[in-house]
Amino acid sequence: MLSIVDIGKRFGEVQALDGCSFTVERGVMLGFLGPNGAGKTTTMRMIFGIAEPDSGAVLWDGRPVQLEDRLRFGYMPEERGLYPRMPVAEQVAYFGRLHGMAADRASAAALEWLERLDVAGRATAKLEELSHGNQQRVQLAAALVHEPELLVLDEPFAGLDPIAVRTLAEVLRGEAERGAAVLFSSHQLDLVEDICEDVAIVDHGRVVATGKLDALRRRSRHRQIELRLEGAPPRWLPHVAGVELVARHDGSLRLAAGREVDPELVLAEAERTAQVVGFSYGPPSLTELFLELVER
Amino acid sequence: MKARQAIWLVAWRELDERLHSRAFLASTLLMLALVGASSVLSLALSPETTYKVAIVAPVPRGLDAALQRAAKPFEAKVEVRAVPSATVGREQVRAKKVDALLLLANDRLVFRSDVDAQAAAAADSAVRALRHHLPPAPELRAVTLQPPEQKPTDAESLAAYAGALLLLTTIAVYGQWVLTGVVEEKSNRVVELILSTVRPRHLMAGKVIGIGLLGFGQVALIGGLTAILFAAGLFDAPASIGANLALVIPWFALGFALYAVAYAAAGALASRQQDANSAGIAVTYTLLAAFFLGYVALASDMNGLLANLLTIFPVTAPLVLPARSILVGVPLWEHALAVLLVLATIYILVRLAGRIYAQGLLRSGPRVDLRTALRLARDG
Numbered sequence: 236m237l238s239i240v241d242i243g244k245r246f247g248e249v250q251a252l253d254g255c256s257f258t259v260e261r262g263v264m265l266g267f268l269g270p271n272g273a274g275k276t277t278t279m280r281m282i283f284g285i286a287e288p289d290s291g292a293v294l295w296d297g298r299p300v301q302l303e304d305r306l307r308f309g310y311m312p313e314e315r316g317l318y319p320r321m322p323v324a325e326q327v328a329y330f331g332r333l334h335g336m337a338a339d340r341a342s343a344a345a346l347e348w349l350e351r352l353d354v355a356g357r358a359t360a361k362l363e364e365l366s367h368g369n370q371q372r373v374q375l376a377a378a379l380v381h382e383p384e385l386l387v388l389d390e391p392f393a394g395l396d397p398i399a400v401r402t403l404a405e406v407l408r409g410e411a412e413r414g415a416a417v418l419f420s421s422h423q424l425d426l427v428e429d430i431c432e433d434v435a436i437v438d439h440g441r442v443v444a445t446g447k448l449d450a451l452r453r454r455s456r457h458r459q460i461e462l463r464l465e466g467a468p469p470r471w472l473p474h475v476a477g478v479e480l481v482a483r484h485d486g487s488l489r490l491a492a493g494r495e496v497d498p499e500l501v502l503a504e505a506e507r508t509a510q511v512v513g514f515s516y517g518p519p520s521l522t523e524l525f526l527e528l529v530e531r
Numbered sequence: 532m533k534a535r536q537a538i539w540l541v542a543w544r545e546l547d548e549r550l551h552s553r554a555f556l557a558s559t560l561l562m563l564a565l566v567g568a569s570s571v572l573s574l575a576l577s578p579e580t581t582y583k584v585a586i587v588a589p590v591p592r593g594l595d596a597a598l599q600r601a602a603k604p605f606e607a608k609v610e611v612r613a614v615p616s617a618t619v620g621r622e623q624v625r626a627k628k629v630d631a632l633l634l635l636a637n638d639r640l641v642f643r644s645d646v647d648a649q650a651a652a653a654a655d656s657a658v659r660a661l662r663h664h665l666p667p668a669p670e671l672r673a674v675t676l677q678p679p680e681q682k683p684t685d686a687e688s689l690a691a692y693a694g695a696l697l698l699l700t701t702i703a704v705y706g707q708w709v710l711t712g713v714v715e716e717k718s719n720r721v722v723e724l725i726l727s728t729v730r731p732r733h734l735m736a737g738k739v740i741g742i743g744l745l746g747f748g749q750v751a752l753i754g755g756l757t758a759i760l761f762a763a764g765l766f767d768a769p770a771s772i773g774a775n776l777a778l779v780i781p782w783f784a785l786g787f788a789l790y791a792v793a794y795a796a797a798g799a800l801a802s803r804q805q806d807a808n809s810a811g812i813a814v815t816y817t818l819l820a821a822f823f824l825g826y827v828a829l830a831s832d833m834n835g836l837l838a839n840l841l842t843i844f845p846v847t848a849p850l851v852l853p854a855r856s857i858l859v860g861v862p863l864w865e866h867a868l869a870v871l872l873v874l875a876t877i878y879i880l881v882r883l884a885g886r887i888y889a890q891g892l893l894r895s896g897p898r899v900d901l902r903t904a905l906r907l908a909r910d911g
Contacts, residue, residue: 283727302730310727316720321548332540333728377724 236260237282237385237416242291244277244440251277252288253440259433261384264407264417266427266448268521269437270529275420276313278437279389282418283310295385306335309383313390315374317362324349324358327376334381341380348376352402368399375403379410386410388419392426404430428521438529452518457527459520460490460498462505463513473504481523487513491523537729541737542744545712549745562753566760573766580607582650583629585620588613591635597657605649625676633658638670644677690761690772691829691854694779697754698850699822702786703815705746706794710814712738713798713888714807722892731889732881739791743784750783775860778853785873786849789880790818796884799891817846825851833859843869845876 237259244252252274259265269275280286281293283305295304317326324345331341349355352372357365362373371394378386386407392400408430411417421427427434428448435445444451460478464471464486472480477493478501490501498516505511519527549555582602586594590613598609612629614620620632624643631650632641640654651673658670713735716722725734754776760766762773793814801810825847828837833855841847842855848869855861 280723285723285726302728305728308727310724312720312723314720314723316722316724318544318548318721319719321544329540329544330724333537333725335536 236296237418238292238294238297239278239281240292240294242278242281242288242293244274244281244286244289251440254291255437255440255442256291257435257442257445259385259416259418261416262411262414263433264411264419264431265433265435266431267418267420267435267437268422268424268427268525269420273437273529274440275437276389279310279313279387279418279420282385282387283308307381307384309334309378309381309386311374311378311388311391315371317370317374317377319363320361322359323354323362323365323373326362327373327380330377331380334383336381344380344382345376348380349373351406352376367394368396371395371399375406379406382413382415383410384415386415386417386419388417390421391419392421392423400426424520424522424525434521436525436528443528444524448521449518452521452524455519455524455527456494457519457523458492458494458496458498459515459517459523460488460492460501461513461515462488462490462501462511464488464505464509465512467505467509471508473501475500475504491519534730534733537733538737538740541725541729541734542741545738545741546745549708549742555745555749559749559752562749563756566753566757570760570765580605580649581610582607582631582647582653583610583612584650584654585612585614585623585629585632587617587620587634587636588615591661594657594661597660598653601653601655601657601660602649605653607649607653609653621676633671638672640671640673642673642675644675646673646675686766687772687857690776691857692826693757694754694776694857695822695825695850695854697750698779698783698786698853699818701746701750701783702790702849703818705742705787706790706814706818707811708742709738709791710794710798710811711804711807712742713795713892714801714804714810717799717802717892718804726892731892732885735792735795735885735888736881739788739795743787743791746787747780747784751780754779754783772857775853775857778856782849782853785870785877788877789845789849789873790814792877792880792884793817796887796891799888818850821847822850825854829855829858839865843872845869845873848873 239255239257241254241256242252243250243254255274255278257265267275267278277286281288282300284300284302293300321329324342327345327348328338328341331344332338336344346355346358349358349372352375354365354369354372354376357369362370365373375391378388388407391403391407395403404426407417407419432447432449433445434448434451436443459481467486472488473490475492475496477496479491481489481491483489492498492501502511502514505514518524584598590611595609595611598611602609612623614623614632617632617634617636620629620634621641623629624632624641627643630642630647631654633639633654634641635658638658640651642650651671655671662670716725722734729737758773758777760773761776766772794811797810797814798807801807825841828835828841829851832838838851838855841851842861842865843852852861852866852869856866
């Protein structure tokens with residue numbers, strides 16, 4: 236289990252991290268969310284000793300992380316980068332060996348991953364000869380080749396097309412099922428909602444929410460109401476205290492309401508004005524929750 | 532994973548990637564071809580020697596012919612000059628009008644300051660033939676008018692200069708490879724991935740060792756071949772140059788280790804490829820200054836205080852010591868002291884540069900100046 240315990244870090248005048256804490260268990264995939272500059276990348280770098288915390292600790296199975304532990308971690312940094320003139324399979328195997336694998340096992344595992352990620356055809360090509368998308372796959376293979384116990388990926392979905400997103404999501408889910416602890420940061424909240432059960436949301440260097448996504452959503456002060464109406468006046472809104480419009484699209488309305496608001500009141504008012512063809516009430520989406528938690 | 536394994540993995544990758552580069556193979560072949568060609572040229576262009584030998588008149592009959600016969604195996608000729616007296620003959624030797632004075636009356640062959648072994652052998656066998664004596668008792672004693680001079684021959688000067696130049700260029704070229712390699716890793720961000728499992732100082736060590744091994748191989752091949760050609764007499768020069776020239780091989784290792792860690796630290800402080808050259812310029816200038824300072828010191832007084840100091844001073848020793856050893860010889864204790872001092876400097880520099888390297892690697896933005904770098908080294 237990875238434990239980030241109350242870490243703090245200052246860069247000059249900026250308090251980048253201020254008592255940031257959360258945990259990632261084996262077999263769990265945790266989405267690490269937060270606005271730009273919230274401290275996500277710095278936290279991830281600390282797991283690998285690339286940045287040093289001023290206070291607090293990064294623990295693996297309860298003990299401070301050592302270089303030996305990191306050999307069993309896999310990392311995909313925010314700024315991707317490999318050796319441009321090194322052949323692809325050789326390169327992935329090299330990273331396997333840097334993680335302590337024997338030469339033959341590293342080569343075999345490299346080829347397996349290239350096969351799985353559908354770039355085996357370019358195994359002997361130099362990295363710089365590959366398309367951007369394929370270079371991303373090689374980068375992923377370099378993080379996975381040694382069967383890491385902890386996988387840390389900084390914005391792995393950024394810049395991927397929908398097919399690549401699906402492949403990556405499947406790979407990450409597979410890694411978690413294998414028993415790895417998976418931590419990744421993302422701004423694509425819909426996607427995180429689809430594939431993660433656990434999240435940690437960080438703002439101003441502090442974790443503002445962490446745990447099971449469903450529980451966090453239920454604990455929210457807000458609820459989401461969706462209405463589909465026919466024959467309503469164009470600018471119609473229910474006049475119920477504590478209800479706000481989030482979005483309006485054709486005849487659909489998405490509303491945010493305080494947890495204490497009775498949804499029956501909204502439904503009743505809508506029925507007086509138009510024909511209601513759809514109504515839903517529930518905890519807010521991850522996006523709503525995120526905006527609620529990191530509101531400035 | 533042990534430190535040694537990590538260092539070796541990094542070193543092997545550096546070696547492997549560059550071994551496949553055409554530039555490396557081409558430059559090695561070109562330099563080997565140059566050495567071979569200069570050996571052939573040196574032999575082809577060496578003129579036939581003519582020894583001028585003064586003999587007190589009257590010259591015995593048949594001596595001239597005997598001298599020519601005896602000199603033939605050395606591909607040399609002898610020009611006999613009759614002189615009225617031994618005193619006149621000595622004056623001519625002193626004035627360099629003749630190479631030697633043959634005094635048959637007391638079985639002596641007189642040279643000015645150095646005994647020419649070939650001339651002495653030719654004269655000895657000519658006189659023996661004339662007197663119908665049998666070997667092995669020598670007929671003549673070779674003597675000199677003055678103690679031998681310490682002035683190196685042209686061949687020695689050339690070898691010393693070429694050896695120092697080889698060291699200068701290889702240390703600079705391979706040092707630049709370390710520099711650009713470091714900046715490349717930094718600018719394409721692969722360094723962050725590497726540092727997640729490898730300590731910065733091990734990454735630096737692996738890089739320096741990998742590229743150093745490549746340079747060492749090239750220098751050993753070229754320097755070794757040249758030294759062997761000298762020792763085998765394939766240059767028109769004394770064979771002893773060969774052994775001294777071979778010193779460039781170990782001194783490349785020492786000099787490279789010293790300068791490469793400085794290049795690595797400089798590279799870590801630059802963040803873009805465009806900054807790489809200006810980052811390394813201080814190191815390159817130090818190297819050039821060491822070369823020219825050594826050149827000037829040796830040209831003015833090879834045994835002077837400055838020349839002696841530069842022989843053992845760690846920054847200049849790698850370039851000056853092998854050259855001075857070829858020119859005038861360097862006593863063993865100076866060799867030992869120079870090696871000890873340069874090893875101590877490498878040790879200190881590795882620790883200092885290792886910290887600068889670690890701190891600089893993950894910095895980006897404008898180039899870090901030296902004062903900041905030293906502060907980083909202290910804090911790191």
